[in-house]
Amino acid sequence: MTEPVVDQTVPDAAPAALPMGQAWMACGLAWLLPGLGHLYLGRRRRAVVFCMVVTAMFGLGLASDGAATLADPRLPLTYLATADNVATGPIEVLSRRLTYGRLVYRLPYDEADPERLELLGRLRVKVAAATHEYGSTFLLTAGLMNILLILDAWDIATGRKS
Amino acid sequence: MIRSHFLNLSIFSILVGVFFAFLTQTGTRERLRVMVILGGSMIVLSLLVAYVMYPFPFR
Numbered sequence: 001m002t003e004p005v006v007d008q009t010v011p012d013a014a015p016a017a018l019p020m021g022q023a024w025m026a027c028g029l030a031w032l033l034p035g036l037g038h039l040y041l042g043r044r045r046r047a048v049v050f051c052m053v054v055t056a057m058f059g060l061g062l063a064s065d066g067a068a069t070l071a072d073p074r075l076p077l078t079y080l081a082t083a084d085n086v087a088t089g090p091i092e093v094l095s096r097r098l099t100y101g102r103l104v105y106r107l108p109y110d111e112a113d114p115e116r117l118e119l120l121g122r123l124r125v126k127v128a129a130a131t132h133e134y135g136s137t138f139l140l141t142a143g144l145m146n147i148l149l150i151l152d153a154w155d156i157a158t159g160r161k162s
Numbered sequence: 163m164i165r166s167h168f169l170n171l172s173i174f175s176i177l178v179g180v181f182f183a184f185l186t187q188t189g190t191r192e193r194l195r196v197m198v199i200l201g202g203s204m205i206v207l208s209l210l211v212a213y214v215m216y217p218f219p220f221r
Binding site for chain 2: 046049050053054056057060063064065129130131134137138141145148149152162
């Protein structure tokens with residue numbers, strides 16, 4: 001009896017790509033709650049782990065007196081940090097409320113602006129904490145992780161990754 | 163609030179290790195391997211850099 005011939009030249013079938021609408025939906029859900037995009041795509045275990053890791057990172061950031069970054073027109077790199085904070089998803093609102101008492105994303109340009117002085121005053125309270133640097137690093141890392149999760153959800157949905 | 167530098171560093175390294183293990187690998191064994199290598203090397207390298215920086219600044 002002969003062995004069945006296996007054609008080694010034919011590559012494994014590529015993972016199926018979802019319609020674009022579902023791919024965007026997966027990315028949107030991934031932003032909404034870390035891991036939700038993976039849950040939508042049927043990656044349950046990964047979804048649970050990602051949710052726990054990113055939420056733990058964010059929670060540790062809050063507990064360690066981390067501050068959400070404000071976009072300062074005088075410091076262009078702060079725009080990147082603010083976008084990174086926002087990438088964590090709606091839970092990011094918590095860190096802004098705890099730091100500034102309200103939802104604010106940008107410092108006024110004018111140095112004498114009372115709002116700018118008030119926001120910087122609130123930030124100084126956080127900066128004075130011994131663990132502020134750790135906290136802010138945890139918050140920024142949570143945002144970076146969620147950006148990677150959004151991109152990963154996109155890759156899975158478009159069939160680039162299984 | 164955790165005040166210990168080492169504890170903060172360890173928690174950070176473990177979380178990053180777990181995250182990348184699940185992001186890049188599929189099998190349990192491979193994930194564990196990445197977790198240990200990534201988390202462990204972050205902790206060891208940080209201690210090494212801290213040791214090298216210990217004499218600075220010179221007084």
